[in-house]
Amino acid sequence: MLTLDYANCLSLRVGSHGIDAARFEAGSELAEAAQHLSGRLARTRGTGWERWRDLPFGAVREGHVRAVKEAAATCRGRFENMVVLGIGGSALGNIALQSALNPCTYNLMPSGERAGPRLFVVDNVDPAYLGQVLRLCAAQGGLERTLFNVISKSGETAETAAQFMIVRDMLKSRLGAGYASNIVAVTDPAKGTMRQICDREGYITLPVPDGVGGRFSVLSPVGLFSACMCGIDIDALLDGAAEMDGLCARPELGRNPAAMLATLLVDMGSRKGKTCHVMMPYCNALYLLADWFRQLWAESLGKQRDVRGDEVFAGFTPVKALGTTDQHSQVQLYREGPNDKVFCFLEVESFEGADVRVPAGLGVEATKYLEGTSLARLLNAEKRATEYALVESQRPNLTIRFPKVDAFHVGQFIQLWQVATAYAGLMLGVDAYDQPAVELGKQATFGLMGRAGYEKFKANVDKVLTPTRYIVEG
Amino acid sequence: MLTLDYANCLSLRVGSHGIDAARFEAGSELAEAAQHLSGRLARTRGTGWERWRDLPFGAVREGHVRAVKEAAATCRGRFENMVVLGIGGSALGNIALQSALNPCTYNLMPSGERAGPRLFVVDNVDPAYLGQVLRLCAAQGGLERTLFNVISKSGETAETAAQFMIVRDMLKSRLGAGYASNIVAVTDPAKGTMRQICDREGYITLPVPDGVGGRFSVLSPVGLFSACMCGIDIDALLDGAAEMDGLCARPELGRNPAAMLATLLVDMGSRKGKTCHVMMPYCNALYLLADWFRQLWAESLGKQRDVRGDEVFAGFTPVKALGTTDQHSQVQLYREGPNDKVFCFLEVESFEGADVRVPAGLGVEATKYLEGTSLARLLNAEKRATEYALVESQRPNLTIRFPKVDAFHVGQFIQLWQVATAYAGLMLGVDAYDQPAVELGKQATFGLMGRAGYEKFKANVDKVLTPTRYIVEG
Numbered sequence: 001m002l003t004l005d006y007a008n009c010l011s012l013r014v015g016s017h018g019i020d021a022a023r024f025e026a027g028s029e030l031a032e033a034a035q036h037l038s039g040r041l042a043r044t045r046g047t048g049w050e051r052w053r054d055l056p057f058g059a060v061r062e063g064h065v066r067a068v069k070e071a072a073a074t075c076r077g078r079f080e081n082m083v084v085l086g087i088g089g090s091a092l093g094n095i096a097l098q099s100a101l102n103p104c105t106y107n108l109m110p111s112g113e114r115a116g117p118r119l120f121v122v123d124n125v126d127p128a129y130l131g132q133v134l135r136l137c138a139a140q141g142g143l144e145r146t147l148f149n150v151i152s153k154s155g156e157t158a159e160t161a162a163q164f165m166i167v168r169d170m171l172k173s174r175l176g177a178g179y180a181s182n183i184v185a186v187t188d189p190a191k192g193t194m195r196q197i198c199d200r201e202g203y204i205t206l207p208v209p210d211g212v213g214g215r216f217s218v219l220s221p222v223g224l225f226s227a228c229m230c231g232i233d234i235d236a237l238l239d240g241a242a243e244m245d246g247l248c249a250r251p252e253l254g255r256n257p258a259a260m261l262a263t264l265l266v267d268m269g270s271r272k273g274k275t276c277h278v279m280m281p282y283c284n285a286l287y288l289l290a291d292w293f294r295q296l297w298a299e300s301l302g303k304q305r306d307v308r309g310d311e312v313f314a315g316f317t318p319v320k321a322l323g324t325t326d327q328h329s330q331v332q333l334y335r336e337g338p339n340d341k342v343f344c345f346l347e348v349e350s351f352e353g354a355d356v357r358v359p360a361g362l363g364v365e366a367t368k369y370l371e372g373t374s375l376a377r378l379l380n381a382e383k384r385a386t387e388y389a390l391v392e393s394q395r396p397n398l399t400i401r402f403p404k405v406d407a408f409h410v411g412q413f414i415q416l417w418q419v420a421t422a423y424a425g426l427m428l429g430v431d432a433y434d435q436p437a438v439e440l441g442k443q444a445t446f447g448l449m450g451r452a453g454y455e456k457f458k459a460n461v462d463k464v465l466t467p468t469r470y471i472v473e474g
Numbered sequence: 475m476l477t478l479d480y481a482n483c484l485s486l487r488v489g490s491h492g493i494d495a496a497r498f499e500a501g502s503e504l505a506e507a508a509q510h511l512s513g514r515l516a517r518t519r520g521t522g523w524e525r526w527r528d529l530p531f532g533a534v535r536e537g538h539v540r541a542v543k544e545a546a547a548t549c550r551g552r553f554e555n556m557v558v559l560g561i562g563g564s565a566l567g568n569i570a571l572q573s574a575l576n577p578c579t580y581n582l583m584p585s586g587e588r589a590g591p592r593l594f595v596v597d598n599v600d601p602a603y604l605g606q607v608l609r610l611c612a613a614q615g616g617l618e619r620t621l622f623n624v625i626s627k628s629g630e631t632a633e634t635a636a637q638f639m640i641v642r643d644m645l646k647s648r649l650g651a652g653y654a655s656n657i658v659a660v661t662d663p664a665k666g667t668m669r670q671i672c673d674r675e676g677y678i679t680l681p682v683p684d685g686v687g688g689r690f691s692v693l694s695p696v697g698l699f700s701a702c703m704c705g706i707d708i709d710a711l712l713d714g715a716a717e718m719d720g721l722c723a724r725p726e727l728g729r730n731p732a733a734m735l736a737t738l739l740v741d742m743g744s745r746k747g748k749t750c751h752v753m754m755p756y757c758n759a760l761y762l763l764a765d766w767f768r769q770l771w772a773e774s775l776g777k778q779r780d781v782r783g784d785e786v787f788a789g790f791t792p793v794k795a796l797g798t799t800d801q802h803s804q805v806q807l808y809r810e811g812p813n814d815k816v817f818c819f820l821e822v823e824s825f826e827g828a829d830v831r832v833p834a835g836l837g838v839e840a841t842k843y844l845e846g847t848s849l850a851r852l853l854n855a856e857k858r859a860t861e862y863a864l865v866e867s868q869r870p871n872l873t874i875r876f877p878k879v880d881a882f883h884v885g886q887f888i889q890l891w892q893v894a895t896a897y898a899g900l901m902l903g904v905d906a907y908d909q910p911a912v913e914l915g916k917q918a919t920f921g922l923m924g925r926a927g928y929e930k931f932k933a934n935v936d937k938v939l940t941p942t943r944y945i946v947e948g
Contacts, residue, residue: 001947001948003945003946003947003948004945004946004947005944005945006944006945006946007939007942007944007945008939010944013938021944087798087799087802088799088801088802088803089802091799092803103602103606104603104606104607105606105607105609105610107582108581108582108592108610108614109610109613110613118582123799124758124796124797124798124799124853125798125849125852125853125856126756126757126758126759126825126849126853127825127828127829127830127848127849127850127853128577128757128758128759128825128828128879129578129758129759130830130849131828131830132577132578132579133578133579135579136579136582136583139583139584140582155838155840155841156840156841157802158844158852158856159798159802159852159856161840161841161844162832162841162844162847162849162852164836165832165833165835165836165841165844165845166830166831166832166833166849168835168836169833169835172835193838193840193841196838197836197838214802215803243948247946247948254946255946256946257946260946275812275814276750276791282600283600283602284598284600284602284603285600285602285603291803294803294804295802295803295804298803298804298806298807298811299803299804299806299807301807301811302806302807302808302810302811303806303810303811304809304810304811305810313810313811313812313813314811315807315810315811315812316811317750317791317793317807317811317812317814317815319791319793322598323598324561324598324599324633325561325562325565325597325598327562327912327915328561328562328563328631328633328688328769328912329562329566329689329765329768329769329772329773330768330769330772330773331911331912331915332772332773332776332777332909332910332911332912333772333773333775333776333789333791334776335778335911335914336776336777336778336779336787336789336910336911337772337775337776337777337778337787337788337789337790337791338749338787338789338791339787340749340791341791351600351601351602354601354602354605355601356601356604356605356640357640358636358639358640359639359640359643361639361642361643361646362638362639362642362671364629364667364670364671366629366630366635366667367629367630367635367636367639367667368925369920369923369924369925369926370632370635370636370639370923371639373636373923374601375599375600375601375604375636375640376601377923378599378632378633378636378919378923379598379599379600379601381919381922381923382599382632382633382915382919384918384922384935384939385915385916385917385918385919385921385922385935386915387939388914388915388918388934388935388938388939389911389914389915389918391938391939392914392938393911405602435806436806436810437805437806437809437810437863437867438801438802438805438806440809440862440863440866441801441805441856441859441860441862441863442859443859444858444859444862444863445852445855445856445859446843447859448855448858448859449843449844449847449851449852449855450843451842451843452843460862461858461859461862464487464862464865464866465481465482465858465861465862465865468481470479470480470481470484470495471477471478471479471480471481472477472478472480472721472728472729472730472731472734473475473477473478474475474477474717474721
């Protein structure tokens, strides 16, 4: 089970920059609020936009897992490469699971040593990037042995649509009519542009479930299919999420890790000016989980208005960092710059068989203290030293501790933050499930790209960004 | 030549969140200050810790380029893999150059298509990470065809020392006495622990020049050797840096991109509460340049005291983001959350031969507007749309425009930010070249690892982080 250690957020450790321990005690205002919210979340779970909460349970889970495993069984052995076409919530979870649970050298391994095809998640329309990935797939294994997993609920996200149009055309011209078997689409099961295309062309499809927003979809087929294809234990992932969910429903603040996380971060964010929330794993595999967290935390809580329509400009800026690496890049700022951050360390207790011993024999006095130790011991000592150095500068921080990095504990981590986000939304009084500010940029893009009906947006852009002389050039 | 477009930082675009254009005009206070500082930097350049500024010029450059090319010529063809062992300034530049100037699929290409060996930059002591890379190298090409490029001025950085001890022992036991020819060390040319080891064991060495701090070292052999090995045009890189340096010495604020960048970011950071500085390339290749920037900006300016010793808690939090990807993750927060950021977009005018056309033929009305366009056009339209959406929310932003991504323009980018950092340090009154707050964590690590003489640090850590009951568990 993951544990949450928050002692370094308390005023007994970091003075006025932290929270008094008494404020968390049973019967305190914060404890009462958390209990109230746990009841409220119990009543709304599985309804409206909180249907993500059911993904690790019961018939919903069984249906998804069965469909994902069936699709994977159909594809297994046929493909050397797999390319996910998606963006935002249709990519960040896939990237996080793969980097957390497969080796960093996975794509470089010969196919006999990998648990599945090479995996590329192309979450941008940078032409060089897409072109390089497609050329590599064509050269190694060939396009006929490359599976494209397009993920889009509507099919109208400009980036994914453009990628898909390119890939579909290329597959059709190279593979002919049978090209459809190189595509698995994750999309709306009933309606929308992508659904129509799938029905017409006969792709295998998997559902983006109703009531599950993009950033809460990693435990649905959106995230599960590529994970399953690459040998990740999706049952253990969902088991972990389910177990964590139980803890996150507890009414007692001191025993509920999601309520505690939300309470700490919202309280320090709103009352102590700690508006940057730094996620800093001491573990390379967990680093890209921070990108998944960044979307969840930023897009859910970053809101100009609360649910009553009052201006609040809520939200916190998620920042990702990596220990020990960023000790040599960011810790100078973290200790001496503005005291506007809370640090969330991720620590791994055991690297199991992967630990590496540091041998003797260099014959140098200055590094003698390292002889006979192990890299895991050094890594965790550095983490403890950094924690200490931050406390000495009165910088609040907390630690989420993984017994080890496996699918079960990564599933726990995902559900922990998803439920914490739901709590934090209620605490801030904002709708954690919408993203109204993203619309204007989409409409402006449509206008600039000449989509019919969006001409006025192009005119607005051109007017607002009228060329000026405020340019420095050579 | 890179251009800097800062119109969206002005109050005429973003109201009270921006700066009045009149404040930049010739004769204004900001223009006078910039002129004064350009004179001051002209007097200190090439002295003290500003010797980085000479790296692209004259005898210093010639000496480095000759030594780097000689070492590369000795190694060329002998190695299938190259592993950089370094951390912070001894890694971030190497990673940035490789990801900017070689394909994202570089390591996956067969050796005949790559310009050099596979490159791995192992900038952490995560045992799983190092172990995976070493196993991959042993399996593909073999350890005898793997070059280790250890980068450490002193040789006493704990992470690099531990990695090096492991690798050296492994090479000695597998390759015997000849193992030394698999190591190239970049280190102090005259003194220190690593220097002694190199002299004793006979490695090829390249210098970390005096007066060049880690975060300003990418244009020295620290960054140049791995780049040269992987086919990057280091002459063009230095040419670009040299040309940009000339612009950054101009006395006129309106014609000096480094002084203008520093003026904008320091003024908005200090007077308008814009303390998060987001670097957001619309180009995957440029994304990891943001990690190099993060160290430069955070570690140079994040200081508790100014040069007179007064408390200032200066500095800004650098944040990296990627367009269009993070439009679907961060832009909701960027538009509606706290207005505490300045956005620095990186835009690429031409992807040259790499652009990809979006074909017709899908037969769907909703995506018809994309038919016949290109990904580069879509990418840059999305960037313009985001710029517009941010301006509509009064969020200041600026654009650094690359005519194209090549070594020459990446060199310009590097020198631009290095000189901008020097200006910003002077404007904030802090020493841009030290990092005093990093020491305590190093000492505490020594203490926790049992290094003789550091016992009191271990005692302090244990006292401050005494175990508590403030843990949420299962």
